Amino acid sequence: MQRNDASKWQEAVQKELNTLRENNVWTVCHSEENVSKKTVSSKWVFKIKRANNECEYKARLVARGFEQCDAMELCDLYAPVAKLSTFRLFVCIATKLNLPIYQMDVTGAFLYGEIDEKVYLELPEGAYVDSKKIVTLNKSLYGLKKSPKYWNNKFNSVITKQGFVKSMSDPCLYTRCEGSARTYVLLYVDDLLIFGNDNKQISDLKSLLNNEFRMKDLGLISNFLGIHVEQNLNAGITDLNQKEYLENVLKKFDMSNCKGICSPMDLNFNTKILEDNNDSVCDKNIENKCRQIIGCLSYAVLGTRPDLCIAVSILSRYQNNANSALLTALKRVLRYVKYTLNYKLVYKCNSDLLFGYCDANWGGDLKDRRSTTGYCFKFAGCLISWSSKKQASVSLSSTESEYIAISMAASESCWLINLLKDFNIENVCPVTMFCDNQSAIMVANTESVKRLKHIDIRFHFIKELIKNGKLMLKYIKTEDQTADMFTKALNRNLLSRFIKNCGLYE
Incomplete structure (x- = not known):
């Protein structure tokens, strides 16, 4: 309130209080005995949100949920969010059908959650009601431990009453099929994506959501979770x-x-320089900075940058021993990001095929000699899923490490098959999986396991997938050198060659 822009913050505070009143979030406690009960304090959180060269002053009244320590309040807290692989497949299907994707945002989403517990809240300065500072919550509030779940339950109850079915593969994907009309909704907390082949049904859905919640219709998708999306329906x-x-x-x-x-x-990067901490005193600033960089890069990997997979995977293993060498290595990754800022995934669908590539480097980690799995999946020629992950156990041979990599990739293929069924696409089996190890393919296609009986049973489910016609393994040598290079780049340090030859980015 001492700033020059205090009037704008007062306006933001009043706007937030009006929203709370409209949603009947609380009831004032007039009885003195309630004051002595266990209360949860709250605070104002202020933020200037910048978008499209505009500044929006936002004030949020937030409960300090960490003070909720009752055992009953700590259970059943899980609230799902859409996987980014689901988001990419969502965009891929819309591109394939040449349909526009619409975006909507819920204003004050958590305030719609129907609370099932007794919570007394101590209001901060500037929010007192009739000079009273203790209220009983009727609805959920930002900051409470169960607020995300309350909101998700509320949205789920509203959308399912309209005939939408929640996906078993991703609980944030909703589908509705009425004859030839199909509508799909993807939810990420309070951000919604919608596409379908019936404009009237989409319009009716938007009207329904506007009646139930305060919505912002953002029109055609442009920016979702920091990912810029540009649809060219004509092309x-x-x-x-x-x-x-x-x-x-x-x-x-x-x-x-x-x-x-x-x-x-x-x-020829040697991870030993990350293990030897030559700094005489552990610098907390360096440690915090390293963790922040890794966190920021990890989100880029999840979104649109699989080429950062192996670098982030390797460097994140040394956070507990952060030193100047790790910071230097991370800055090199940022220099690479600078060089490749204009890289983008381009989706141009050309088929109905789902296929994948997998690879492993045997004993690649010099510290514990565990192998790293790399795999990627394409649907309709579009890259939708990828991973670079260190295996959970030490492999005794290259065949075993490749076999485990096939198993990890096969698990992802099963999930993708089920997810595609929600989009009414069921003719993707068997999924073709390309691997560059003939021994691993031979083991997967035969009944005998006498030489690999020490492998954990969870990896042998590949045999059942092949037997049931859900998976088909092929040896890759010259069929697709680009994809082979890509999978190697996900589990080995070959990214300079990958960037030169890959062609997955434009």
């Missing part, structure tokens, strides 16, 4: 990129003007 192409997000990351760590480099890690 049947959709672009995904995180350029703006990554520019902000570079700015945050003072790397906006750094010199770009064509690979995130040196081909």
